[in-house]
Amino acid sequence: MDDLKKIRKRIRDLTQMTIANGCTEAEALAAAEKAMELMQRYCLNSEDLDRESANLGAYGKRRSVVDGLWQEVAKICRCQTYAVSNNGLRIVYYGHPADVAIAEYIHDILRVAIHRASADFRETPEYQKRRKRATRNAAMKAFQSAMCGRLQARLNKLWWNRHRATPDYAESIADENKHRNLLFSELSAKMKFVTPKSLKLPDRRFDGARYDGFRAGDRVSIEPGMTGSEKKLALTFG
Structure with a gap:
């Protein structure tokens, strides 16, 4: 690569x-x-000269509930993304070099934020009260699912606000969709995609962990600075 x-x-x-x-x-x-x-x-x-790929580490070595977040990162960065198994799970972003660079930056920042929040969650009573490995894993899964769901919603809101600020947001969205569809067509011509099965989520017993995950997603500070063709996104952890 x-x-x-x-x-x-x-x-x-x-x-x-x-x-x-x-x-x-x-x-x-x-x-x-x-x-x-x-x-x-x-x-x-x-x-091809106007395209680039970034091959990044996923959250873990296997598929997890975190992986759905990377689709939202690709969307806000005008890229396409897919996963490959190469010495563990890898996430690939494909698009214009500048867009891919921003996606790579956001991906790494969010991955670190989720790692830190997950480590903090292990110290909470909601996690510690689980005595079995299976229930602790389920609590973590519920936590990360809710955290990433919240982050996805917040990134999507940034995407919408960016387009709404343009004179004709409908045309802006249509142009971006056309661009991302072209990227997908280019990728589809080179490889075959397989849709993975949906991951089963924990039941209502773990709603407390979900609540903690939702709040953790809110504590990641996302501060957009997007003007014209300039796209910057600063993320910090609270």
């Missing part, structure tokens, strides 16, 4: 070697020929 990123960057750099950018005609021609040679060798086209 990193090698392919380097190749894409090399090709982009070569395409910038033009006469208008100060190169001689011979230099510009040589750069164009080299760029075309690399594109043919690695089966890349012009659209």
Whole structure:
């Protein structure tokens, strides 16, 4: 993956070697020929040059209730995401390099926030009162499910507020959906996706853990700073 990123960057750099950018005609021609040679060798086209992937660690080695959160991260960052099994579960974001970089940043911040909140939850009476491993695991599952559900809702609200601030939010949403559908089509042409089975959630006995998880999701401070084409998102933990 990193090698392919380097190749894409090399090709982009070569395409910038033009006469208008100060190169001689011979230099510009040589750069164009080299760029075309690399594109043919690695089966890349012009659209591929404007795409990048980030292969990140999931919350754990296996599927968990946390994984649904990454779809919302991809949505707010105008990316597509999918999971792969590669020495444990990995989450991949695909899209424009700048969008992928933001998704990578938010992903890592949220993953750390969930780890910290989960560690704190283990010290609470709601968790400690469970004596069996199975019930403690169920309590943690309920906690993380509620925390991630709350974070998903808050990220979706940021996504909606960003579009609502545009002159024509309906057109803005339509353009973004078109962009993400194009990304999905590109991915679908390269690989086959399998829809995983839904994970079973704990029953009503663990509503106390859910309440704690919901509150933990609220304590993650999300402060958007999005103006025009600039997209920044600062996240901290309370």
